[in-house]
Amino acid sequence: xxxxxxxxxxxxxxxxxxxxxxxxxxxxxxxxxxxxxxxxxxxxxxxxxxxxxxxxxxxxxxxxxxxxxxxxxxxxxxxxxxxxxxxxxxxxxxxxxxxxxxxxxxxxxxxxxxxxxxxxxxxxxxxxxxxxxxxxxxxxxxxxxxxxxxxxxxxxxxxxxxxxxxxxxxxxxxxxxxxxxxxxxxxxxxxxxxxxxxxxxxxxxxxxxxxxxxxxxxxxxxxxxxxxxxxxxxxxxxxxxxxxxxxxxxxxxxxxxxxxxxxxxxxxxxxxxxxxxxxxxxxxxxxxxxxxxxxxxx
Amino acid sequence: xxxxxxxxxxxxxxxxxxxxxxxxxxxxxxxxxxxxxxxxxxxxxxxxxxxxxxxxxxxxxxxxxxxxxxxxxxxxxxxxxxxxxxxxxxxxxxxxxxxxxxxxxxxxxxxxxxxxxxxxxxxxxxxxxxxxxxxxxxxxxxxxxxxxxxxxxxxxxxxxxxxxxxxxxxxxxxxxxxxxxxxxxxxxxxxxxxxxxxxxxxxxxxxxxxxxxxxxxxxxxxxxxxxxxxxxxxxxxxxxxxxxxxxxxxxxxxxxxxxxxxxxxxxxxxxxxxxxxxxxxxxxxxxxxxxxxxxxxxxxxxxx
Numbered sequence: 001x002x003x004x005x006x007x008x009x010x011x012x013x014x015x016x017x018x019x020x021x022x023x024x025x026x027x028x029x030x031x032x033x034x035x036x037x038x039x040x041x042x043x044x045x046x047x048x049x050x051x052x053x054x055x056x057x058x059x060x061x062x063x064x065x066x067x068x069x070x071x072x073x074x075x076x077x078x079x080x081x082x083x084x085x086x087x088x089x090x091x092x093x094x095x096x097x098x099x100x101x102x103x104x105x106x107x108x109x110x111x112x113x114x115x116x117x118x119x120x121x122x123x124x125x126x127x128x129x130x131x132x133x134x135x136x137x138x139x140x141x142x143x144x145x146x147x148x149x150x151x152x153x154x155x156x157x158x159x160x161x162x163x164x165x166x167x168x169x170x171x172x173x174x175x176x177x178x179x180x181x182x183x184x185x186x187x188x189x190x191x192x193x194x195x196x197x198x199x200x201x202x203x204x205x206x207x208x209x210x211x212x213x214x215x216x217x218x219x220x221x222x223x224x225x226x227x228x229x230x231x232x233x234x235x236x237x238x239x240x241x242x243x244x245x246x247x248x249x250x251x252x253x254x255x256x257x258x259x260x261x262x263x264x265x266x267x268x269x270x271x272x273x274x275x276x277x278x279x280x281x282x283x284x285x286x287x288x289x290x291x292x293x294x295x296x297x298x
Numbered sequence: 299x300x301x302x303x304x305x306x307x308x309x310x311x312x313x314x315x316x317x318x319x320x321x322x323x324x325x326x327x328x329x330x331x332x333x334x335x336x337x338x339x340x341x342x343x344x345x346x347x348x349x350x351x352x353x354x355x356x357x358x359x360x361x362x363x364x365x366x367x368x369x370x371x372x373x374x375x376x377x378x379x380x381x382x383x384x385x386x387x388x389x390x391x392x393x394x395x396x397x398x399x400x401x402x403x404x405x406x407x408x409x410x411x412x413x414x415x416x417x418x419x420x421x422x423x424x425x426x427x428x429x430x431x432x433x434x435x436x437x438x439x440x441x442x443x444x445x446x447x448x449x450x451x452x453x454x455x456x457x458x459x460x461x462x463x464x465x466x467x468x469x470x471x472x473x474x475x476x477x478x479x480x481x482x483x484x485x486x487x488x489x490x491x492x493x494x495x496x497x498x499x500x501x502x503x504x505x506x507x508x509x510x511x512x513x514x515x516x517x518x519x520x521x522x523x524x525x526x527x528x529x530x531x532x533x534x535x536x537x538x539x540x541x542x543x544x545x546x547x548x549x550x551x552x553x554x555x556x557x558x559x560x561x562x563x564x565x566x567x568x569x570x571x572x573x574x575x576x577x578x579x580x581x582x583x584x585x586x587x588x589x590x591x592x593x594x595x596x597x598x599x600x601x602x
Contacts, residue, residue, distance in 0.1 A: 030406050037401055041415045044473065048418065050441050051430050063439050066448055113327040121313075122320030132327065135335060137525070137585055141533055141554055142578040145561050145571045146338035146345065152352070169330025194312075200319035229423040231536050236562060247425045251540060254429050261433055268426045275421050283414065290477055291484030 051272070055079070055265035062261045078266040085263070088270060090242055091249035098163045098234075098245055099227040105168035106223035107216060113170045114178025114215075115204045119190065129179075135172040148236055162237045163245075164227065174219045180292055181215035182208060218289025221282050225275060246271045345571035352565055363572040373573070375548050376556045377580075379464065383552065384531040387468040392523055395475040399482035400508075413480070420476030428540035431470050432457075435541075457542050460549035467537055467550060478523045485519030486512065514597040521596045525588055532581050553577045 049069070054062055056074040082088060116122075117129050151162040189207050198206075209216070234248040244252060250271050254264050279286065309317065346363055350356035367373055398416055402409055419427065434441050435456035443453035456466045489512055497507045513520075535554040538544060544551035544559070557577070561570030 030404065033401055033404060033406060034408075037406075037412050040398070041412060044415055044419060046441060047427070047430050047434055047473065048422070050434065051426075054433070065439065065444060067441055067444050109326045109330075112323045116320050116323035120316055120320035120323065122317040125320060125324075128324055128328065131331065135331060137529065138335065139529060139533060139578050139581040141557060142342060142574045143335060143338040144557065145567055145574060146341040147334060148561070149341070149345075149352075149567065150333075150338065166330065166334050168326065169334065170327040172327075175327060200316065200323070204323075225421055229421075229425075231423070231425045232558075247423055250423075250429060251425050254432075254540075258432075264429060265433075268429055271426045272422055275423065276418070279418070279421050280414075283410075286417075287413075287480055287484075290480045 048272075051265045051268050054261055055269045057262050059260065059262055075262070078262050079270070082263050082266045082270065085257075086249065086253055086267065087242065087244075088246075088249070088267070091244055091246045092270075094160070094243060095228055095245040095247070098160050098230075099224055101160070102164035102167045102227035103220055103223040105164055106171055106174050107220050109168055109170035110174040110178040110219050111204065111209065111212070111216070113175045114182055115200075115208055117175070118179045118182035119185075119208070120200060132172050132175055132179075136176060144236075151237065157237060158239045158243055159237075160243070163230065163233045167223065167227070171223070174223065177219060177222075177289060177292055178212070178215050181212060185211050214285060214288055215292070217282060217285035218292065221278065221285055222289060224278060228275060342571045342575065345568050346575065348568040350567040352567060356568070359568065363568050366569060367572050367576065372548065372551065372556065373576070376551050376553050379549065379551055380532055380534070380553045380577075382464055383467060383534060384528055386465075387471050388524065388527040388531050390468060391471055391475050391527060392478060392520065394472050395478035395523070396482050396520075398475070398479045399486055402479075402483055403486040413483070416479055417476035419474045422474075424536040425540060427470075427474070428537050431537070432541045435466055457550075458546055460547045463542060463546060463549045467534075470537065471531075478527065481519055481523055482516070485516045489515045517596045518598060521588070521592055525585060528584055528588070529581055532577065532584075 050067070053067075053069055053071060055078055056076065057068075057071045057078075058075055061068060061071055117125060117132070147162075151157060154161075156162050156165075185208065190203055193203050193207055229247060230245075231247045231251070234245045235251070238244055238248060241252075250267055253267055258264060347358055347360055348356040349359045349362065402413055402416075422430075433439075437443060437453060437455055437458060440456070442456070446453055454462060457463050493511055493515075494507055497511050502510065533554050534552050535558065538550045538552050538555045539558065542550045544555055553573070554577070557570050557573045560566045560573060
């Protein structure tokens with residue numbers, strides 16, 4: 001109450017002039033802020049711009065000092081060449097498969113477990129939630145070696161299974177995000193359906209899922225990025241060329257032909273472009289998802 | 299929040315069905331914890347006592363791996379490298395992220411464009427950014443030295459200088475602070491405008507408003523970023539693996555890289571598991587420490 005009373009104070013005529021100077025100060029401040037942010041933004045963009053411009057150069061142009069930011073004659077054939085040298089289509093297909101399966105599993109499991117933790121009442125639920133939060137904080141490095149041995153024992157080495165099967169059992173971070181979202185949904189519809197004798201699965205599928213669009217989108221995007229960008233997993237589990245994902249393929253290529261900067265950069269551009277497109281399409285959901293988990297402490 | 303059924307009362311059929319569904323739906327996660335956390339952790343404890351190259355049968359060595367760890371000069375080196383990268387890198391990352399968030403929290407035009415630009419690096423695949431930065435740091439033709447020379451400064455040897463390689467990685471990490479920035483931004487937008495207005499009316503300067511109002515209200519978010527940042531930073535791998543492979547002179551040999559090399563290059567599964575446990579406890583220690591210290595500086599609304 002006192003705050004609103006105070007903020008209406010400047011409306012009185014007596015202090016009109018300081019308000020004007022304040023406005024001028026704000027404008028000046030914004031101008032300076034823009035200059036700062038633009039310089040900062042360009043700095044952040046330089047690496048990405050550099051990838052793009054290098055990918056369109058001839059080998060000779062790459063090493064000209066100072067950098068030519070816009071190549072005089074963009075050499076698009078670098079891209080054709082990279083597809084001819086590298087089994088890029090196979091890399092892309094493998095990445096798409098792993099990403100699709102991993103994302104499906106992440107969404108499916110986080111919906112199920114998130115719903116259970118947010119909306120169902122059962123003994124032990126709070127303990128399981130504590131366990132979930134604890135696993136979010138556990139350093140995964142401790143399971144690296146034994147999990148590898150487990151998958152080796154299962155005969156899953158050099159298959160895609162180790163890269164996406166774990167996601168079907170639920171990723172703590174995604175479950176947490178889903179639970180935080182679902183807990184805020186209204187209870188009326190669910191109660192009514194339960195009184196009508198609807199099963200939990202039916203309530204989840206027909207009432208909760210349609211209301212959970214933003215959380216599903218956030219989990220789907222995070223999972224897509226995580227599986228697509230995953231490097232250590234493919235590095236450890238995949239060994240034959242035709243199984244490589246894009247991330248591993250790019251690493252393998254730069255190890256062999258690292259001196260052909262223009263081609264390495266063209267391959268990098270091919271690897272980066274899908275995530276950029278995804279980001280531009282779904283930016284809003286990203287920010288919401290991050291905010292949802294990041295504000296866990298509040 | 300839904301209440302857990304009271305004790306003593308016999309649960310009804312509907313309640314029992316809800317209990318059953320609750321457990322059933324949570325089962326994937328519980329199984330996942332068993333298969334991908336608990337089981338591996340127990341097995342990993344057993345591995346500490348073994349020497350195993352995965353070709354011949356494992357050999358029991360008792361405390362041999364632990365003794366080896368204590369005598370391994372590279373362990374001390376990797377620990378100090380990792381601590382350097384984490385305790386210098388994370389505060390800088392949070393500072394840059396917070397400054398950007400404060401800038402973007404102003405009511406200026408093109409906020410979402412700026413936000414996009416600052417976020418892009420974070421979604422770039424780690425391997426792609428490692429490949430790109432490798433060229434950026436190139437001594438002769440890299441864009442960084444190019445810029446330095448164009449303003450008359452001498453070039454830097456970046457990843458080839460044992461004293462510069464770690465700061466170079468920290469510099470690179472400052473490029474990918476998008477998520478932290480967005481979390482700060484969300485936290486800033488949650489601060490009630492009336493509080494800041496009231497402070498302004500009382501004559502508080504911009505700095506005082508930030509220091510006395512925004513920062514305390516932001517402290518839970520800062521705490522979250524700090525905890526997650528330190529856990530992640532301790533486990534840095536891809537950049538060092540791709541760009542320097544631990545060099546020069548082991549100056550970028552970080553813990554996870556050393557675990558990886560022992561496990562998958564030298565095939566010392568027992569020793570790699572032992573190293574991983576060491577890192578595990580170090581990270582747990584610092585996480586625990588932060589939670590203990592958080593009471594002194596993290597402010598939660600409604601609690602004083």
